[in-house]
Amino acid sequence: MSGILVTGASGFIGSAFLARFMCTNPDVGVFVLMREQPRGPDTRFRLTRGLARALHAGRDKSVLPQALADRVDIMIGDVSAPCCGLSPVDIARLERYGVEQIWHIAADLRVDASDAVRDQNPRAAEEVMQLANRIGCRDVVMVSTAYVFGRCSGIIDADAPPPVGIEPNNLYEDSKLKAEYAACKAASRDDIRLTLLRPTVVVGNSVTKSSGGSASGLYGLVRALNEEVRRRELGPDSVLYLHCGDGQLNLVTIDEVVRAMMALTGAGKPAAPLTVRALTGTDIAVGKILLAIADRLDITIKRVDHAEAVLPEDRLINRRLGFFRPYAERATGKSFERLELDDATRLYDIDLLNFVEAGLREVRHGCLTDLMQLQHLPRKAASPLVAYDSHPGEIGRATTVIVNAYGMPLDVMHPLINSLLADGRRVVSWDCRGLPDTGFDVSSGDLSIEGHLADWVLIRACLTQGPVDLIGWSTGAVVASRIAASEPEAVRNLVLMHGSFMHKGAELTAFQKNLKSVMPKVALSRSVAGLLHKSVFSENKGSLLKLVTRDIVRKSEEAMSVTKPAQQHLVQMLTHDPEAVFRYARLIRAFISENPLVWMSSITCPTLVLTSPNDQTAHPKGSYDVAEQIPGARMLVAEAGDHFSFYRDSGVRAAVLGALGAVRPVDASEDIAQP
Numbered sequence: 001m002s003g004i005l006v007t008g009a010s011g012f013i014g015s016a017f018l019a020r021f022m023c024t025n026p027d028v029g030v031f032v033l034m035r036e037q038p039r040g041p042d043t044r045f046r047l048t049r050g051l052a053r054a055l056h057a058g059r060d061k062s063v064l065p066q067a068l069a070d071r072v073d074i075m076i077g078d079v080s081a082p083c084c085g086l087s088p089v090d091i092a093r094l095e096r097y098g099v100e101q102i103w104h105i106a107a108d109l110r111v112d113a114s115d116a117v118r119d120q121n122p123r124a125a126e127e128v129m130q131l132a133n134r135i136g137c138r139d140v141v142m143v144s145t146a147y148v149f150g151r152c153s154g155i156i157d158a159d160a161p162p163p164v165g166i167e168p169n170n171l172y173e174d175s176k177l178k179a180e181y182a183a184c185k186a187a188s189r190d191d192i193r194l195t196l197l198r199p200t201v202v203v204g205n206s207v208t209k210s211s212g213g214s215a216s217g218l219y220g221l222v223r224a225l226n227e228e229v230r231r232r233e234l235g236p237d238s239v240l241y242l243h244c245g246d247g248q249l250n251l252v253t254i255d256e257v258v259r260a261m262m263a264l265t266g267a268g269k270p271a272a273p274l275t276v277r278a279l280t281g282t283d284i285a286v287g288k289i290l291l292a293i294a295d296r297l298d299i300t301i302k303r304v305d306h307a308e309a310v311l312p313e314d315r316l317i318n319r320r321l322g323f324f325r326p327y328a329e330r331a332t333g334k335s336f337e338r339l340e341l342d343d344a345t346r347l348y349d350i351d352l353l354n355f356v357e358a359g360l361r362e363v364r365h366g367c368l369t370d371l372m373q374l375q376h377l378p379r380k381a382a383s384p385l386v387a388y389d390s391h392p393g394e395i396g397r398a399t400t401v402i403v404n405a406y407g408m409p410l411d412v413m414h415p416l417i418n419s420l421l422a423d424g425r426r427v428v429s430w431d432c433r434g435l436p437d438t439g440f441d442v443s444s445g446d447l448s449i450e451g452h453l454a455d456w457v458l459i460r461a462c463l464t465q466g467p468v469d470l471i472g473w474s475t476g477a478v479v480a481s482r483i484a485a486s487e488p489e490a491v492r493n494l495v496l497m498h499g500s501f502m503h504k505g506a507e508l509t510a511f512q513k514n515l516k517s518v519m520p521k522v523a524l525s526r527s528v529a530g531l532l533h534k535s536v537f538s539e540n541k542g543s544l545l546k547l548v549t550r551d552i553v554r555k556s557e558e559a560m561s562v563t564k565p566a567q568q569h570l571v572q573m574l575t576h577d578p579e580a581v582f583r584y585a586r587l588i589r590a591f592i593s594e595n596p597l598v599w600m601s602s603i604t605c606p607t608l609v610l611t612s613p614n615d616q617t618a619h620p621k622g623s624y625d626v627a628e629q630i631p632g633a634r635m636l637v638a639e640a641g642d643h644f645s646f647y648r649d650s651g652v653r654a655a656v657l658g659a660l661g662a663v664r665p666v667d668a669s670e671d672i673a674q675p
Contacts, residue, residue: 018051029073035077212367244328357566607633
């Protein structure tokens with residue numbers, strides 16, 4: 001393939017597809033059609049931002065978003081204007097280049113009753129087809145929606161041709177169906193091969209659960225209810241009454257959608273003049289969706305069958321969610337679920353809870369990649385160090401460096417990063433070598449504390465100037481303490497959060513004991529890690545249990561069960577696949593050989609040690625032992641917290657900022673997230 005043209009490339013689906021396509025097809029020319037926003041960010045910034053969100057959601061750190069964006073030829077236009085608003089020069093360029101495939105992903109997602117919305121999507125489809133004919137492109141793929149079937153009910157064959165005589169639920173559905181009609185008519189007239197893709201409700205990545213900046217579908221519902229809770233200051237005793245039924249929605253993950261899209265870019269391209277493909281996932285009852293949202297908002301949501309039963313104070317949110325009501329009705333309930341849906345792609349209640357949690361985190365704190373820019377720092381005789389910087393180049397700004405726990409994604413620090421940024425700070429962090437930094441060779445590379453210290457030295461040389469404030473969490477707290485002890489002139493203040501201090505004679509939680517017992521055995525080989533993964537972390541346990549000792553299986557299951565259900569996606573990287581299990585095991589094997597008490601007395605900077613009596617991951621006694629060894633250290637006990645107290649509790653985050661010496665006065669109420 002010589003080249004493709006993409007509309008909607010900066011959006012949720014468009015950026016996810018474009019990132020995967022460009023990483024897979026480095027030699028194919030990529031053109032994107034984007035509309036200028038006079039009062040908004042420029043086109044290249046928006047494209048880079050979308051690619052950054054997509055790469056992060058898919059855990060791809062091998063390429064910088066800017067590097068991908070620099071390969072893209074951006075053309076300014078408007079999909080609803082004649083020939084998509086392209087200049088004659090740009091049209092001639094596309095024709096000369098020989099664009100072989102056009103991906104029309106852009107869409108107006110509004111559901112409000114306006115003629116602009118009614119006409120926008122059909123007109124855009126017609127103009128894209130006209131452009132394809134003008135430049136000689138005979139292959140167009142258009143992303144539509146499975147909900148073009150409107151108020152039809154029952155089992156839906158979403159692979160069928162565009163339906164006729166359909167009553168839509170809203171103008172969006174109506175406009176998308178008319179867009180299908182327009183595209184089909186133009187394809188037949190101009191002899192263009194057309195593929196219609198019909199995803200259902202697209203949610204985030206199946207592993208990270210990141211919403212990638214999406215504000216529609218499930219996330220539109222989450223956003224609206226979160227705003228209502230904050231506006232009215234609702235709490236645990238509050239009840240919200242919603243007028244809706246208990247129908248079902250079909251949710252499909254973005255990685256499943258992109259996988260199907262990628263199949264159409266190579267040898268799998270359909271030869272038929274018209275091909276319709278449904279991209280469907282799991283049917284989930286509306287009641288379960290509302291229950292998951294209520295759980296994360298810490299309120300009660302009750303469904304009522306009649307509008308008259310809605311309380312006066314709930315009428316505003318009910319009007320706002322009017323678009324959602326038709327999808328919740330049993331009378332127009334639809335089933336899109338495929339018969340061949342397997343356990344690997346099926347979504348369960350725990351998945352739904354984590355999609356809501358990840359979406360709510362983005363609603364409250366913004367997209368993480370909008371706050372922290374990915375950096376690659378050259379590392380001797382190894383892959384580049386994967387680092388993050390909130391203000392690249394602003395070395396003079398007060399800087400806080402976060403040392404994350406082994407294997408953990410930066411996402412777990414998202415609320416704390418937001419608080420630090422709100423305080424006017426620059427924030428820097430990096431991926432732990434081995435995991436999440438999977439480019440690092442764990443078979444031959446140095447995984448000792450000294451190896452992690454070498455990464456810190458690189459961070460300090462490339463991204464900081466002068467003393468910094470240092471925060472370490474869990475296993476990262478041990479690394480942070482080693483940094484402060486070995487380079488006292490480099491650390492101004494130190495915060496050790498829920499440190500996993502496993503020194504000789506230390507009291508250990510069941511989690512720590514199990515890691516200490518199991519991980520050295522798992523670290524022996526990838527084959528052992530693979531057997532453990534299949535026996536513990538996959539559904540097919542029965543036939544494999546005999547291949548791994550029952551003791552290892554039991555201890556591993558106990559070790560991984562201490563995280564609260566809604567935060568499971570944050571720790572899933574540790575056990576996502578056999579390679580992750582092996583890498584984490586190698587890290588822990590090296591970690592438990594250290595004795596951190598040896599260097600604690602060498603720490604000279606002001607130090608805050610945070611723990612909780614309810615921490616089932618890192619025993620609080622270890623933090624007390626360390627605080628006794630560090631001269632002048634202060635203890636902070638989060639009585640109601642656990643290993644993730646800084647993630648959930650804005651009061652804890654405010655205390656951490658206070659220990660660092662606030663850049664400007666700290667007010668916990670300013671923090672976007674609430675406990």
